[in-house]
Amino acid sequence: MFAITGTPGVGKTTVAKVLESRGYRVAHFNEIARHYGCVDEGNDTVEIDLDLLAELFNPDEFNFDFVEGHMSHYIADRCAVLRCRPDVLERRMRERGWDEKKILENLEAEIIDYVLVEAMEICDEVNETDTTFMSPEEVSDTVEHIFKGELNQPPGKIDWIRELGEEIERYLKL
Ligand SMILES: Nc1ncnc2c1ncn2[C@@H]1O[C@H](COP(=O)(O)OP(=O)(O)OP(=O)(O)O)[C@@H](O)[C@H]1O
Numbered sequence: 001m002f003a004i005t006g007t008p009g010v011g012k013t014t015v016a017k018v019l020e021s022r023g024y025r026v027a028h029f030n031e032i033a034r035h036y037g038c039v040d041e042g043n044d045t046v047e048i049d050l051d052l053l054a055e056l057f058n059p060d061e062f063n064f065d066f067v068e069g070h071m072s073h074y075i076a077d078r079c080a081v082l083r084c085r086p087d088v089l090e091r092r093m094r095e096r097g098w099d100e101k102k103i104l105e106n107l108e109a110e111i112i113d114y115v116l117v118e119a120m121e122i123c124d125e126v127n128e129t130d131t132t133f134m135s136p137e138e139v140s141d142t143v144e145h146i147f148k149g150e151l152n153q154p155p156g157k158i159d160w161i162r163e164l165g166e167e168i169e170r171y172l173k174l
């Protein structure tokens with residue numbers, strides 16, 4: 001399976017829907033984790049036992065093209081890490097009405113390349129797509145090309161700390 005991953009709010013589910021409308025079979029990471037009994041749901045927390053999932057997961061049981069979710073790289077060989085410039089990601093999250101703590105955690109994760117680094121430790125092939133100024137259709141086109149082997153976007157081109165310069169201090173002080 002090919003994972004569509006990235007920091008929460010970056011647009012994974014939106015892309016998944018576009019790819020589904022194009023006829024691809026897309027699985028949702030949380031549903032797979034639930035299928036294997038690896039999800040522990042509290043009042044407003046969801047904990048996933050990733051070690052157990054890695055042990056139990058059987059790719060032959062899930063005949064999907066893509067899996068989407070911010071931990072989907074844990075069960076895939078190939079992935080596209082969707083990235084979004086922190087100021088634009090912040091706007092997307094605020095528009096969704098997320099609470100301050102969640103916004104700050106996710107911005108920090110995006111700034112320090114958290115998902116990318118994890119994906120590089122787990123997957124054989126990692127691609128990195130800057131979605132900041134792309135429409136969902138354009139992001140979906142890119143992911144589709146990567147999936148088909150027509151495009152390669154090796155990681156390493158994105159550095160939000162350098163790109164945002166002194167602006168970054170705003171996030172680090174928050
Ligand atoms: N390319 C895009 N351009 C502008 N807005 C976008 C884009 N993709 C998604 N959005 C908007 O950003 C918000 C988050 O998108 P989405 O739910 O797809 O993110 P997600 O990565 O699945 O997040 P989560 O990890 O929380 O499930 C939504 O309001 C969506 O409409």
Ligand SMILES: [Mg+2]
Binds near residue numbers: 014069
């Ligand atoms: Mg989502």
